[in-house]
Amino acid sequence: xxxxxxxxxxxxxxxxxxxxxxxxxxxxxxxxxxxxxxxxxxxxxxxxxxxxxxxxxxxxxxxxxxxxxxxxxxxxxxxxxxxxxxxxxxxxxxxxxxxxxxxxxxxxxxxxxxxxxxxxxxxxxxxxxxxxxxxxxxxxxxxxxxxxxxxxxxxxxxxxxxxxxxxxxxxxxxxxxxxxxxxxxxxxxxxxxxxxxxxxxxxxxxxxxxxxxxxxxxxxxxxxxxxxxxxxxxxxxxxxxxxxxxxxxxxxxxxxxxxxxxxxxxxxxxxxxxxxxxxxxxxxxxxxxxxxxxxxxxxxxxxxxxxxxxxxxxxxxxxxxxxxxxxxxxxxxxxxxxxxxxxxxxx
Amino acid sequence: xxxxxxxxxxxxxxxxxxxxxxxxxxxxxxxxxxxxxxxxxxxxxxxxxxxxxxxxxxxxxxxxxxxxxxxxxxxxxxxxxxxxxxxxxxxxxxxxxxxxxxxxxxxxxxxxxxxxxxxxxxxxxxxxxxxxxxxxxxxxxxxxxxxxxxxxxxxxxxxxxxxxxxxxxxxxxxxxxxxxxxxxxxxxxxxxxxxxxxxxxxxxxxxxxxxxxxxxxxxxxxxxxxxxxxxxxxxxxxxxxxxxxxxxxxxxxxxxxxxxxxxxxxxxxxxxxxxxxxxxxxxxxxxxxxxxxxxxxxxxxxxxxxxxxxxxxxxxxxxxxxxxxxxxxxxxxxxxxxxxxxxxxxx
Numbered sequence: 001x002x003x004x005x006x007x008x009x010x011x012x013x014x015x016x017x018x019x020x021x022x023x024x025x026x027x028x029x030x031x032x033x034x035x036x037x038x039x040x041x042x043x044x045x046x047x048x049x050x051x052x053x054x055x056x057x058x059x060x061x062x063x064x065x066x067x068x069x070x071x072x073x074x075x076x077x078x079x080x081x082x083x084x085x086x087x088x089x090x091x092x093x094x095x096x097x098x099x100x101x102x103x104x105x106x107x108x109x110x111x112x113x114x115x116x117x118x119x120x121x122x123x124x125x126x127x128x129x130x131x132x133x134x135x136x137x138x139x140x141x142x143x144x145x146x147x148x149x150x151x152x153x154x155x156x157x158x159x160x161x162x163x164x165x166x167x168x169x170x171x172x173x174x175x176x177x178x179x180x181x182x183x184x185x186x187x188x189x190x191x192x193x194x195x196x197x198x199x200x201x202x203x204x205x206x207x208x209x210x211x212x213x214x215x216x217x218x219x220x221x222x223x224x225x226x227x228x229x230x231x232x233x234x235x236x237x238x239x240x241x242x243x244x245x246x247x248x249x250x251x252x253x254x255x256x257x258x259x260x261x262x263x264x265x266x267x268x269x270x271x272x273x274x275x276x277x278x279x280x281x282x283x284x285x286x287x288x289x290x291x292x293x294x295x296x297x298x299x300x301x302x303x304x305x306x307x308x309x310x311x312x313x314x315x316x317x318x319x320x321x322x323x324x325x326x327x328x329x330x331x332x333x334x335x336x337x338x339x340x341x342x343x344x345x346x347x
Numbered sequence: 348x349x350x351x352x353x354x355x356x357x358x359x360x361x362x363x364x365x366x367x368x369x370x371x372x373x374x375x376x377x378x379x380x381x382x383x384x385x386x387x388x389x390x391x392x393x394x395x396x397x398x399x400x401x402x403x404x405x406x407x408x409x410x411x412x413x414x415x416x417x418x419x420x421x422x423x424x425x426x427x428x429x430x431x432x433x434x435x436x437x438x439x440x441x442x443x444x445x446x447x448x449x450x451x452x453x454x455x456x457x458x459x460x461x462x463x464x465x466x467x468x469x470x471x472x473x474x475x476x477x478x479x480x481x482x483x484x485x486x487x488x489x490x491x492x493x494x495x496x497x498x499x500x501x502x503x504x505x506x507x508x509x510x511x512x513x514x515x516x517x518x519x520x521x522x523x524x525x526x527x528x529x530x531x532x533x534x535x536x537x538x539x540x541x542x543x544x545x546x547x548x549x550x551x552x553x554x555x556x557x558x559x560x561x562x563x564x565x566x567x568x569x570x571x572x573x574x575x576x577x578x579x580x581x582x583x584x585x586x587x588x589x590x591x592x593x594x595x596x597x598x599x600x601x602x603x604x605x606x607x608x609x610x611x612x613x614x615x616x617x618x619x620x621x622x623x624x625x626x627x628x629x630x631x632x633x634x635x636x637x638x639x640x641x642x643x644x645x646x647x648x649x650x651x652x653x654x655x656x657x658x659x660x661x662x663x664x665x666x667x668x669x670x671x672x673x674x675x676x677x678x679x680x681x682x683x684x685x686x687x688x689x690x691x692x693x694x
Contacts, residue, residue, distance in 0.1 A: 076423050077453045077622040106424045107456050111623050134589065147640055149649040154640065162581035164588070172584065174577040206646060224570035230521040230655035233636075234509040237519065241511070241632045242481065242623045248639050269616075275424040276458045276589045285588045289580075292595050293494055293501065299553060302496040308577035 002331050003323040008346035010035045012338065013050055019341035020057045022064035026089045033088035033119040038326075039319045040312035042175075044184015045119045048191065048330055051337060052254055053086070059258055062086055062116055068093040076105045079243060080112040084261045087118030094268050095124045099131055102270035111243030112266040117141070117254055121161035122175035122312065128270055129163040129171045132279055136269040137161040140239040140246070142253040142262065144183050146219050148229035151206035153219040156251060157183050158235040163309075165273070166286030173309035178232040179220040186215050192327060239265035349678050350670040355693035357382045359685065360397055366688035367404045369411035373436045380435035380466040385673075386666045387659035389522075391531015392466045395538065395677055398684060399601055400433070406605050409433055409463055415440040423452045426590060427459040431608045434465030434486075441615050442471045446478055449617035458590030459613040464488070464601055468508035469522035469659065471615070476510040476518045479626055481618040484508040487586040487593070487611060489600040491530050493566050495576035498553035500566040503598060504530050505582035510656075512620070513633030520656035525579040526567040533562050538676060586612035 013031035018024065030053065038046030056062040066083035068090050078097065082090035094112050101108035118124075121137040128135035141156030157179035164172045177183070181200050189196050190212035198208055201215035209215050222228030240247030245265025252262045273282045293305050326334070335345045360378035365371065377400065385393030403409040413430035415437050425444065429437035441459050448455035465471075468484040475482035488503030504526035511519045524530070528547050536543050537559035545555055548562035556562050569575030587594030592612025599609045620629045640652050673681070682692045 072623070074453055074622060077618075079623055106421055107454060109454050109618060134585070146646075147643060147652055149646055149652045150640075150643040151646050152644060154643050160578075162584075164581075164584050172580070174581050176571075176574045176577065180571060223574055224523075224527060226655075227523045227570055230523065231507075233519070233640075233654065234511075234521050237509070237511050237633065237636070238481070241629060241636060242618075242620065244624055247632070248636055271424075271456060271589075273589065275419070275421060276426055277591055282588060285594070286584065289584070289588060289595055293497075293580075296494060296497045296501050297499060299493075299496055299498050305494055305496045307580065308573075 001325045001327060003325050004331075004346055005323050006035055006039055006320050009038070009047060009324060012334070012343060012346055013047055015343040016050055016054060016337055016341060017057075017064065019343055020054050020064065022057070022086070026064050026086060029092050030086045030088045033091075033123045035324070036123050037120045038324045039316040040120070040122065041315040042120050042122075042182075042184065042312070044182055044187050047326070047334060048187070049117070049119075051333055054337060056116070056254055061254070061258060061261055070097055075101055076108055078108070078110045080110055082112055082115035084114050084116065087116040087264060087266075088123070090115040091118040091124050091266065094266065095127060098268040098270045099128050099133055102133055102272050106272045106275040108268075108270050110268045111239075112268070113243040113245035113263065114261065115245065115264045115266055116262045117264060118266060120175055121159050122163070122173050122309070124268070125161045125163035125173050125175065126171065129165050129173065132165055132273065134165075134271040134273050135161075135163045136267075138235045138239050138267040140236045140251050140265050142251045143249055144220055145179055145222050145229075145232060146202070146206070147233070148222065148226040151202070152204070154248060155222070155229065155232040155236060157220060158232045158239065160231065160235055164286055165279075165283055166290065167283040168287055168290060170310050170313040172286060172307055173312070175308075178222055178228045178235065180223045180228070181220065183220050186212050186220065190216055191329060235267075238267040243267065348672045348674060350672050351678075351693055352670050353382055353386055353667050356385070356394060356671060359681070359690060359693055360394055362690040363397055363401060363684055363688060364404075364411065366690055367401050367411065369404070369433070373411050373433060376439050377433045377435045380438075380470045382671070383470050384467045385671050386663040387467070387469065388662040389467050389469075389529075389531065389659070391529055391534050394673070394681060395534070396464070396466075398680055401684060403463070403601055408601070408605060408608055417444055422448055423455050425455070425457045427457055429459055429462035431461050431463065434463040434611060434613075435470070437462040438465040438471050438613060441613065442474060445615040445617045446475050446480055449480055449619050453619045453622040455615075455617050457615045458586075459615070460590040460592035460610065461608065462592065462611045462613055463609045464611060465613060467522055468506050469510070469520050469656070472508045472510035472520050472522065473518065475617055476512050476520065479512055479620065481512075481620050482508075482510045483614075483616040485582045485586050485614040487583045487598050487613075489598045489609065490596055491567055492526055492569050492576075492579060493549070493553070494580070495569065495573040498549070499551070501595060502569070502576065502579040502583060504567060505579045505586065507578065507582055511633060512626075512630055513637065514630040515634055515637060517657050517660040519633060519637075519654055520659070522655075525569055525575045525582065527570045527575070528567065530563075530567050533559050533567060537563055539674060582614075585614040590614065
């Protein structure tokens with residue numbers, strides 16, 4: 001393990017993408033979104049993705065200079081064509097459009113097509129929440145999960161996220177994959193050479209497995225069986241079918257498919273809270289909800305009842321102060337990527 | 348078991364509510380929504396609820412003659428005050444308002460407060476889908492589930508529902524509680540005197556239990572642990588905090604609290620698909636998604652991969668033709684309710 005300062009790591013990643021011909025704005029957003037994930041303990045969506053992102057650029061599978069275009073705009077609804085840009089950059093552009101329109105019109109729903117892996121949904125949700133909006137974000141993803149009753153990957157672990165401002169330092173931010181566990185946790189276990197608990201995934205023949213690599217060749221399982229499977233498909237419909245992006249097998253795997261862009265789709269819904277209730281009252285109600293939660297009796301061994309986003313926010317604060325710990329293999333991979341591009345690893 | 352014709356059962360229930368001073372429109376909607384649930388195999392939300400609904404009227408806890416009022420209306424957003432009417436009637440009124448506005452403006456989000464138990468969310472979603480809209484419905488509910496890390500009920504099994512039209516007879520309708528299993532399944536098991544599987548619920552001391560009655564005195568568990576807990580809280584925020592309805596412990600239990608109205612909240616989001624993609628193309632894409640699902644390899648013992656709403660729709664068709672089977676105890680209860688009010692049980 002080595003420890004790296006978050007700001008220095010962000011600058012390093014940004015320079016990697018700059019060296020790969022990404023414009024300054026794009027490189028900065030992608031780097032920030034990756035380090036944001038590492039800060040919040042979602043390492044699966046963090047700088048571990050630098051290598052594949054760079055490879056996607058190199059092979060022409062991601063176009064870091066493409067414009068992101070609002071192809072339909074009717075104020076309260078719209079469509080964004082990501083132009084096969086980096087997902088994080090497409091996401092930020094969509095976020096800016098959806099928040100501006102929600103503030104003006106009270107609500108806005110934007111569909112996004114021709115995007116790529118956009119990192120953690122929380123990255124967008126938190127920005128909207130800091131802006132005083134209620135936010136829902138969905139995305140589809142390439143196939144990693146069998147549908148209920150199936151044996152091989154058919155659906156993505158399509159995430160669903162909600163965020164709300166409150167009168168506390170830490171906003172409520174739920175960002176959940178529809179798998180029982182995030183696929184990224186298995187990627188990390190495989191990187192670390194560790195086993196995974198039984199029940200997280202099946203191998204490529206559909207058999208339960210504790211082998212992280214076999215699980216990556218196979219499939220993670222939906223949360224709650226048919227419920228998670230149905231929810232993932234609903235998110236795919238909102239993100240893909242509605243937007244013109246890929247859906248189901250039409251969302252390409254960034255690790256396996258070198259012939260086609262991913263064509264990931266997203267769905268952003270922003271709501272101006274004041275259209276329903278005065279914002280300060282809403283925030284106080286959230287605070288009272290949190291107080292009630294914290295006052296609940298706790299199960300044995302539980303020190304505190306936490307709401308969605310608290311664990312991540314605490315890690316973020318700690319890691320911003322103390323730096324981000326990276327596994328040795330990951331550090332070595334990043335250093336190599338830097339050396340190949342003349343980008344110095346942070347001292 | 349006895350078998351009752353769906354139409355005759357609906358008329359019977361309607362007459363029960365008419366006898367309890369509900370106007371014709373209210374009685375018809377509430378009866379239809381209950382029988383709809385029975386037809387679709389969601390017996391927990393079916394005519395088993397007649398008795399408690401009638402009791403809530405008798406004790407002044409539900410007001411079947413109250414007006415349902417749109418207290419805020421800005422076209423794309425709005426607030427509905429249910430006036431402590433029956434949830435199903437409030438839901439239908441909100442549905443009418445939200446679909447009409449979504450067709451006019453492209454999208455509409457309505458928050459609903461001062462409502463009651465509104466039955467299955469699918470009842471509203473299916474109507475919107477038949478109308479060519481994409482629909483999301485949420486509701487909060489009284490406390491039956493501990494938050495992650497807690498021991499006693501703090502959150503409702505707050506349902507989340509999505510529906511989309513397709514080029515098939517059966518629309519995609521996902522209607523899921525955020526508990527691992529619907530609390531209603533435990534109510535039915537208790538009515539039948541049956542045990543429940545371990546893992547569905549805890550008793551009132553927070554211990555795992557297979558006793559259905561002990562589970563009802565205790566709590567059902569969220570799906571996916573912290574995920575289901577967070578999702579339930581997010582739904583509560585959209586349905587309760589945002590709308591001015593109760594939230595968390597503020598949503599009253601219709602079986603236990605005879606001092607206060609339930610103050611349930613709902614959230615309806617309707618989307619005009621044509622704002623994003625031509626409706627026929629959307630429907631064909633849904634059809635293609637379904638075809639791909641059906642063509643997937645199946646796990647051993649699985650005859651067909653089903654999408655959300657198919658099981659329910661098949662039951663509905665069968666039961667509309669063959670009648671609805673009711674447990675003897677339930678039939679006896681209904682007959683008694685009819686006798687007390689001079690309403691004849693269907694021959």
